[in-house]
Amino acid sequence: MSKKVITSLILILITITLLIIAQNNLDSFSLRILNLCGIYVIFAVSMNLINGFTGQLALGHAGFIAVGAYSYSLLVMDPQLKEMNFFLKPLIAPLNTVHWPFLPALILAGLMAALAGFLVGAPALRLRGDYLAIATLGFGEIIRIIFTNTQSITNGSLGLKGIPAPDKFLFFSMKNSLMWWVWIAAIITVIFHFLLIDSSYGRAFKAIREDEKAAQAMGIALFKHKVMAMVISSFFAGIGGALLASLIGTIDPLMFRFLLTFNILLIVVVGGMGSISGSIISAISITILMEVLRALDQGFMGLPALPGLRMVVFALLLMSVVLFYPKGLMGNEELSWNKLMNLLKKPLLLKEVKK
Amino acid sequence: MMFRKRNALILLVTFLILSLIVAGCGGNKKEEPKKEDTETSEVIKIGVFEPMTNANAAGGAMEVEGIQLANDLYPEVLGKKIKLVIADNKSDKVEAANAVTRLVEKEKVVAIIGSWGSSFSMAAGPIVKENKIPAVAASATNPLVTKGNDYYFRVCFIDPFQGKVMANYAFNQIGAKKAAIIKEVSNDYAVGLAKFFSDEFVKLTGDPKSIVANVDYQTNDQEFSAQLQAAAQANPDVIFAPGNFTESALIIKQAREQGIDIPIIGGDTWEAPEFLQIGGEAVEGAVFSTFFTSEVPITKESEKFLAEYRKKYNEEPSSVAALGYDAYLVIRAAIEKAGSTDPVKIRDEIAKTKDFVGAAGIITLDENGDAVKSAVIKKVENGKFVYQATVEPSK
Numbered sequence: 001m002s003k004k005v006i007t008s009l010i011l012i013l014i015t016i017t018l019l020i021i022a023q024n025n026l027d028s029f030s031l032r033i034l035n036l037c038g039i040y041v042i043f044a045v046s047m048n049l050i051n052g053f054t055g056q057l058a059l060g061h062a063g064f065i066a067v068g069a070y071s072y073s074l075l076v077m078d079p080q081l082k083e084m085n086f087f088l089k090p091l092i093a094p095l096n097t098v099h100w101p102f103l104p105a106l107i108l109a110g111l112m113a114a115l116a117g118f119l120v121g122a123p124a125l126r127l128r129g130d131y132l133a134i135a136t137l138g139f140g141e142i143i144r145i146i147f148t149n150t151q152s153i154t155n156g157s158l159g160l161k162g163i164p165a166p167d168k169f170l171f172f173s174m175k176n177s178l179m180w181w182v183w184i185a186a187i188i189t190v191i192f193h194f195l196l197i198d199s200s201y202g203r204a205f206k207a208i209r210e211d212e213k214a215a216q217a218m219g220i221a222l223f224k225h226k227v228m229a230m231v232i233s234s235f236f237a238g239i240g241g242a243l244l245a246s247l248i249g250t251i252d253p254l255m256f257r258f259l260l261t262f263n264i265l266l267i268v269v270v271g272g273m274g275s276i277s278g279s280i281i282s283a284i285s286i287t288i289l290m291e292v293l294r295a296l297d298q299g300f301m302g303l304p305a306l307p308g309l310r311m312v313v314f315a316l317l318l319m320s321v322v323l324f325y326p327k328g329l330m331g332n333e334e335l336s337w338n339k340l341m342n343l344l345k346k347p348l349l350l351k352e353v354k355k
Numbered sequence: 356m357m358f359r360k361r362n363a364l365i366l367l368v369t370f371l372i373l374s375l376i377v378a379g380c381g382g383n384k385k386e387e388p389k390k391e392d393t394e395t396s397e398v399i400k401i402g403v404f405e406p407m408t409n410a411n412a413a414g415g416a417m418e419v420e421g422i423q424l425a426n427d428l429y430p431e432v433l434g435k436k437i438k439l440v441i442a443d444n445k446s447d448k449v450e451a452a453n454a455v456t457r458l459v460e461k462e463k464v465v466a467i468i469g470s471w472g473s474s475f476s477m478a479a480g481p482i483v484k485e486n487k488i489p490a491v492a493a494s495a496t497n498p499l500v501t502k503g504n505d506y507y508f509r510v511c512f513i514d515p516f517q518g519k520v521m522a523n524y525a526f527n528q529i530g531a532k533k534a535a536i537i538k539e540v541s542n543d544y545a546v547g548l549a550k551f552f553s554d555e556f557v558k559l560t561g562d563p564k565s566i567v568a569n570v571d572y573q574t575n576d577q578e579f580s581a582q583l584q585a586a587a588q589a590n591p592d593v594i595f596a597p598g599n600f601t602e603s604a605l606i607i608k609q610a611r612e613q614g615i616d617i618p619i620i621g622g623d624t625w626e627a628p629e630f631l632q633i634g635g636e637a638v639e640g641a642v643f644s645t646f647f648t649s650e651v652p653i654t655k656e657s658e659k660f661l662a663e664y665r666k667k668y669n670e671e672p673s674s675v676a677a678l679g680y681d682a683y684l685v686i687r688a689a690i691e692k693a694g695s696t697d698p699v700k701i702r703d704e705i706a707k708t709k710d711f712v713g714a715a716g717i718i719t720l721d722e723n724g725d726a727v728k729s730a731v732i733k734k735v736e737n738g739k740f741v742y743q744a745t746v747e748p749s750k
Contacts, residue, residue: 029460032453084503088550145573148541157543161477161499248452249481252474253541255448291453297407297443307407307443 007336008194012187019183023176031179032247033291037284038182039243042189044267044279046236049193051265052273052332053202054229055209057133059261060120061237063140064113066147066256068238069245070154072109073163075100076246081162089152102166102181106242113238114231116143121230125223128212137258147253159252163245182243189236193276196232205229209274270321271328278330290314398438399696401686402458404469404479409446414471414675418493421672421679422468424664429683432690440464444475451475452482459486465696466490466686466705471675473497473543480504489702491686493678494646497543501724508705508724510681510713511646512748514544518551520644520730520746521595521620526559529618531592533567537582537606539598540571548597548622567591572606574599579606580613587615594619600627604634611637618642626674631738641735647674647715648731648742656684660714674715681713 022034043061050058074082074091078099082091090096100108120143124135147154154160169177169184196202204225207215216222245251267286271278293310321329333339403422405415419441426439440462444451451470458464459482467483467490470476476495483490483506492500492509496517501507525531534556539545553566567589570582583606586594594610594617596603607619623645630638649671652658660680664672688711689704690696711718716728732743 027460029453029456032456036449036453081503085499087498087502088547145541148573149571151546157541157546158497158499159474159477159543161480162503244449248448248478250448250474250477252448252477252543254474291457294442294454294457298440307441310443311408311445 004336008191012191015183015187019179023179031176033288035179035182035243035247037287038179038186039240039247040264040267040283040287041186041280042236042240042243043264044271044283045189045193045276046233046240047264048268048271048273048276048279049196049205049236050229050233051268052275052279053197053209054205054226056125056226056229057129058121058124058136058230058233059133059258059265060124060136060140060143061233061264062256062258062260063120063143064117064234064237065241065244065260066143066251066253067116067234068109068113068241069251069256070147070160071112071238072105072242073160073245073251074098074153075105075108076102076164077160077162078164085158085160085162086152086155088155088158091155092152095153102168102246106181106185106239109242110235110238113241114235117231117234117237118227121227121234125226125230137261140256140258140261144253144256147256154253157253159250161250163249163251165246165249178243178246182247185239185243189239190276190280192236197276201225201228206274266318269328270318272325272330272332273328274332275328275330275334277335278328278333281335282329289317398436399432399690400438400440400462400464401683402440402442402455402462402464402467402469404442404444404451404454404458404467404475405471406446406475407441407443411446411472414494415444415446417673417675418469418471418679420668421493421664421676422683424660424667424676425680425683425687427667428659428663429687432687433694433696437687444470446472446475448474448478451478455479455482455490459483459488464488465690465698466701468493468679468682468686470495473500476500476507480507483507486698487702488698489686489689489705491682491705493682494675497547498723498725505706505724506702508685508708508720508726510685510715510718510726511678512728512730513725514547515551516727516748517622517644517730518548518553519555520732521548521622522552522555522559523746524642524644524732525556525593525595525620529593529620531618532560532562533565533589533591533593535568535570535586535589535591535594535617536566537570537572537579537586537594537596537598539574539602541574542598544622544624545597545599549595552595552597572598572602574602576602577605579609582606583610583613583615587613587617591617593617595621597622598624600625600630601633604630604632604638607634607641608637623674626733626740631735631740634735638735639737642732642743644730644732644746645674646731647677648733650742651745653716653729653731653745654712654714656712657714677713677715681715681718684713685711685718 047061050056074095075098079097082096120139127135148157165178166181167173169180204220207220267283268279271282293313296310296313297307405419406412407415430437442454442458444454471494473495476492477500484504490507494511495509496514498513525534536549538549557563557565568586570585572582596606596619603621603625619641621643625643626645649661685708689701693700693704708720719727721727727748730746733740734743
């Protein structure tokens with residue numbers, strides 16, 4: 001076993017131990033934030049694949065998340081619940097009776113999002129740079145507007161309510177099974193992306209990012225690889241969307257405005273375009289920070305309660321990150337065991353040199 | 356190749372270890388003693404979650420004004436002070452769920468008021484239900500908010516009644532036999548209202564084809580000539596256009612510019628200063644239904660509310676402010692009747708609310724937790740909203 005594998009195993013075990021501790025000690029508010037962290041990790045890492053690693057500025061993520069969230073919700077809600085939700089226009093035929101268990105619905109949600117990713121990516125990825133950004137942004141909005149108008153499938157702007165959360169994790173029924181699903185999905189997403197980036201495909205993605213012409217000259221099929229990155233990215237976006245739907249329990253098309261895409265893009269940029277560990281760190285810290293700063297809204301150290309103050313402070317924090325780390329917290333480097341060790345060793349080495 | 360296989364194997368092993376751990380710790384979770392005894396604490400906390408920033412901040416702010424006024428006038432119950440804990444939901448569903456969980460878990464509130472915007476209230480629904488904390492929405496009109504949720508109530512009437520009121524107005528007052536609908540399709544409120552209007556209108560006229568056109572537009576649209584053409588060509592007697600005030604004002608303006616002088620009627624969202632500013636002369640004569648009027652006090656409580664509101668904020672109150680005020684009063688009365696701060700007992704008392712005199716009318720909650728109360732019809736005259744009539748709910 002290589003050193004790398006051992007370190008990643010250790011990291012996974014640490015995460016799981018922390019989750020067990022969390023499950024037994026945290027209240028439901030903190031658990032909700034923890035789940036949200038996991039979901040944002042999935043969003044950020046998957047968006048980083050197309051934006052950071054392949055270098056294609058695609059801004060349709062919210063659309064794929066919506067596809068995942070809706071596919072999942074329509075599959076797992078029981079027929080009675082659907083009847084209650086669709087009181088204006090009934091749900092169309094095959095969907096109104098289906099009632100799937102959690103895992104198949106989750107996977108199908110990912111696949112539907114991947115399909116949407118393919119349908120959007122195939123035409124849009126022929127464009128480059130700003131044009132790609134505009135086209136994908138447009139497609140993302142189109143997905144949302146379709147969902148608003150297809151009332152007999154998505155319940156339109158009324159949204160869906162009562163989306164059940166899973167009550168079991170694999171075969172074990174427990175109280176916080178959603179937390180386990182979210183974090184196992186997040187861990188799998190992260191491992192998958194690490195393996196993908198290290199494979200020949202990943203190197204091809206990076207080559208495309210660095211210089212498309214040179215990559216093409218080296219025999220990389222540009223279009224194929226771009227579409228592949230897009231499809232994989234939207235698959236995980238769909239999974240994340242499904243988990244988000246079951247965390248909140250209700251969805252409507254307005255949730256998936258381009259603002260959501262920008263929130264995720266913000267996480268990716270703060271973490272570093274092209275750094276998976278950067279995305280993880282920034283997804284978790286930004287999600288937690290937003291909630292910690294809520295204390296500011298409710299009056300703080302003698303200041304009167306002033307709603308919106310936390311957004312001001314949040315913006316200041318973001319600005320300082322961008323000023324001091326122009327390439328994001330991690331740049332395009334990964335957090336590795338060696339680096340951490342070096343960081344620890346440095347002061348020791350310096351001391352030795354001084355002697 | 357070897358390397359990859361080994362990786363896969365390692366993954367599998369990790370996964371197995373993981374499931375073992377999960378299995379091990381799944382069973383022995385202890386039920387910790389939850390919720391300290393709130394009865395002994397000195398203040399009673401009522402949580403308020405409203406959009407205070409971003410897109411819907413204006414609506415949220417008006418509602419909070421009403422709630423705060425109510426708190427100023429009635430600061431105590433059961434000899435204890437009532438403290439409002441206000442949380443911002445940033446006009447965002449995810450944030451709304453976070454904010455409510457925080458109110459329930461960290462602040463230990465006994466009841467919750469909010470939120471402006473049905474979708475935020477819906478996000479809070481499962482949380483209040485699970486934690487058995489009653490919530491009262493002030494102005495959320497989507498029927499799904501209270502449907503199937505014993506812990507969610509509201510003090511406003513819901514869209515079916517408003518749709519009925521406007522259909523009756525169109526049929527009886529305007530004498531319309533054919534109606535066209537132009538609705539804001541991305542707005543749950545408008546979609547619901549349009550549906551209930553057409554159901555009632557068809558029933559009144561007895562003609563299934565009495566809705567001659569049904570066209571949609573999106574939030575933030577600026578140009579409505581296509582929709583107006585489609586509606587006008589069907590030659591209706593009245594156009595029902597539920598939607599946001601900006602878009603609705605533009606629709607009426609563009610209709611008049613195109614020479615379409617069919618009466619256009621709408622719902623409570625039109626009652627905003629922007630509607631008059633954008634519409635200008637074109638919106639003269641526009642008729643809509645709403646919850647409340649500041650011209651004619653509906654109840655004794657309205658008089659008090661109007662006087663105090665004008666004194667405190669120096670402006671005319673909006674209907675959502677009155678509804679926020681009522682939501683607070685309903686909860687306070689329920690706490691008083693329950694004689695305790697046990698959320699479940701408060702919930703039972705809220706559910707029993709009957710003929711409660713609020714600022715925005717007399718409130719009786721039906722079995723779904725929706726208020727049955729009168730509606731007010733207003734008309735734009737000389738650049739002002741003028742009270743026309745009060746419509747009582749019919750059973």
